[in-house]
Amino acid sequence: MQEMFRSADPRAEGKDVTVAEALSSAARRAQAELAEEPEILAAVQSAIGRTWLGLGRYAAAELMLTSALAQERTLDRSGTRAGVTEGLRNLAALEAERGNIDKAEPLFREAVTRARTPPVDSVLLGGLLDGFGALQIDKGEFSAAEVTHREALAMRRARLGSLHADVAGSLSNLSVALGQQNKWTEAVPLQEEALAVIRHAKGPEHPDVATALNVLANVHAILEHYDLADTLFSQALAQRLRLLGPHHPEVAWTRYSYADMLRLKGDFAHAAVEAREVLKERGGALPESHPMIHSALQVPGRSLLASGSPREAEPALRESLRLRAAAYGAGHWLVASASGGVGECLLAQKKYAAAEPLLLSAYTAVKQAKGGADARVKELSGALARLYTETGKPTEAAKCRN
Numbered sequence: 226m227q228e229m230f231r232s233a234d235p236r237a238e239g240k241d242v243t244v245a246e247a248l249s250s251a252a253r254r255a256q257a258e259l260a261e262e263p264e265i266l267a268a269v270q271s272a273i274g275r276t277w278l279g280l281g282r283y284a285a286a287e288l289m290l291t292s293a294l295a296q297e298r299t300l301d302r303s304g305t306r307a308g309v310t311e312g313l314r315n316l317a318a319l320e321a322e323r324g325n326i327d328k329a330e331p332l333f334r335e336a337v338t339r340a341r342t343p344p345v346d347s348v349l350l351g352g353l354l355d356g357f358g359a360l361q362i363d364k365g366e367f368s369a370a371e372v373t374h375r376e377a378l379a380m381r382r383a384r385l386g387s388l389h390a391d392v393a394g395s396l397s398n399l400s401v402a403l404g405q406q407n408k409w410t411e412a413v414p415l416q417e418e419a420l421a422v423i424r425h426a427k428g429p430e431h432p433d434v435a436t437a438l439n440v441l442a443n444v445h446a447i448l449e450h451y452d453l454a455d456t457l458f459s460q461a462l463a464q465r466l467r468l469l470g471p472h473h474p475e476v477a478w479t480r481y482s483y484a485d486m487l488r489l490k491g492d493f494a495h496a497a498v499e500a501r502e503v504l505k506e507r508g509g510a511l512p513e514s515h516p517m518i519h520s521a522l523q524v525p526g527r528s529l530l531a532s533g534s535p536r537e538a539e540p541a542l543r544e545s546l547r548l549r550a551a552a553y554g555a556g557h558w559l560v561a562s563a564s565g566g567v568g569e570c571l572l573a574q575k576k577y578a579a580a581e582p583l584l585l586s587a588y589t590a591v592k593q594a595k596g597g598a599d600a601r602v603k604e605l606s607g608a609l610a611r612l613y614t615e616t617g618k619p620t621e622a623a624k625c626r627n
Contacts, residue, residue: 244280248273252289267296267308275315281474281510283323290316307349310339314353321360322474324514324552330364333357348391351380355395358402363516365558365594367405374399390433393422397440407598409448416441432475435464439479446486447600458483472510477503477517484524493528500524519548519563527566535573542566561590565605572608577616584609 252273259266274289294312301309317332337357340350358373378395385391396419400412420437427433442457462479469475484499503511503521511517526541546563553560565587571580588605595602606625613622 244276245282248276248285252285256292263296263299264308267293267300267312270296271308271312271315274319278315278319278322281469281472283319283512286319287316290319305339305342307346310336310349310353313339314349314356317360318356321356321363323512324516326360326363326553329360333360347380347384351377351384351391351395354380355391355398359398362398362402362405364553367402367594370402371399371406374402388422388425390423390426393419393426393433393437396422397437400444401440404444404447405595407596409444412444413441413448416444430464430468432465432468435461435468435479436475438464439482442486443482446482446489449489451486451490454486455483458486472506474506474510474515474517477506477511477521481517481521481524484521488524488528488531491531493532496528497525500528513548514552516552519545519552519559522548523563523566526570530566530570530573533573535570539567539570539574542570556590558591558594561587561594562601565591565601565608569604569608572612575615577612581609581612584612 251269255266255269255273259269270289270293274286274293277283277286277289290312294309294316297306297308297312300306313332313336317329317336320326320329320332333353333356337350337353340346340353354373354377358370358377361367361370361373374395378392378399381389381391381395396415400415400419403409403415404412416437420434420441423431423433423437438457438461442454442461445451445457446454458479462476462483465473465476465479480499480503484496484503487493487496487499500521503517507513507518522541522545526538526545529535529538529541542563546560546567549557549560549563564583568580568583568587571577572584584605588602588609591599591605592602610622610625613619613625
């Protein structure tokens with residue numbers, strides 16, 4: 226690690242050295258020079274891997290974190306080594322961030338099981354529960370995620386106090402779990418507290434402050450507080466661009482969130498422009514499996530559909546459905562929602578026979594996951610009512626409206 230920092234000295238390399246160059250050089254040297262010292266090698270690789278993850282360089286992070294975990298496992302003779310648990314957590318976080326839920330879940334579960342074995346390190350367990358709860362949200366298991374995040378929040382507050390950055394993370398994730406259960410008014414004060422805590426803990430110029438701003442903006446967008454959401458998104462995007470650069474995955478998250486808000490309030494042309502900025506990162510900063518790709522495709526597709534151009538909307542919505550099905554499997558509510566979008570396109574083109582099964586299955590699956598009060602459930606119900614009205618089935622249409 227000393228050599229890595231020394232490489233930034235122009236007298237050592239003869240030029241300015243980027244973080245990426247220093248990390249790559251350190252990784253090569255660690256592998257070559259620390260092969261006989263697995264404990265030190267694991268620590269160095271773990272540090273480098275976490276830094277690559279923070280930079281959004283997933284492939285490089287995977288190499289380091291996988292190797293670090295392998296080194297830790299060779300040292301874990303008693304089955305209780307904390308380094309293995311940390312290694313599992315790091316690798317799980319990587320897989321979750323790039324959208325590989327099936328790979329992340331067993332890593333999280335093994336790590337949580339190990340962390341619950343006495344003697345319990347509540348800081349480590351709280352962090353693991355927070356990450357696992359976020360994964361449960363991604364899977365659509367919202368009530369289970371709420372339970373997990375409440376446990377993590379209580380554990381972190383008891384150990385760290387109410388003004389610690391980790392507490393802010395748990396508050397934010399709990400607000401998301403509540404919001405996904407349509408408890409948006411309960412989510413607002415939690416997310417406002419998360420923003421205040423993270424500003425106190427890390428200062429105003431920190432990437433985690435931008436994350437909290439982004440989540441709070443999303444909540445207000447769902448509640449149709451568009452002016453406030455617009456202001457918060459602008460602050461989050463400016464801060465992420467300033468701190469992380471234009472090609473970081475977190476910048477894509479904010480651009481997508483802002484684009485979807487524009488779609489919700491009916492500014493379809495502007496929404497499509499913002500979504501295309503996200504899709505420019507496809508195959509670069511964002512791998513094909515990343516949630517931002519299939520989510521960003523929804524924005525121009527649904528914007529074109531709402532603008533009265535269903536034929537032009539259909540390719541983007543079908544591609545989004547394909548990517549979501551590959552990422553989540555057929556039973557996930559996001560896959561059902563995307564399938565419903567294709568059904569809405571077919572309905573708008575009066576292809577009733579093809580549209581009906583897609584809309585019916587989507588409505589059932591999304592309602593089961595999100596409840597009858599969810600906005601997407603209401604959209605799908607309205608689409609079914611239109612279908613039955615246009616096909617001369619007033620009884621079925623009335624059932625959908627009720």
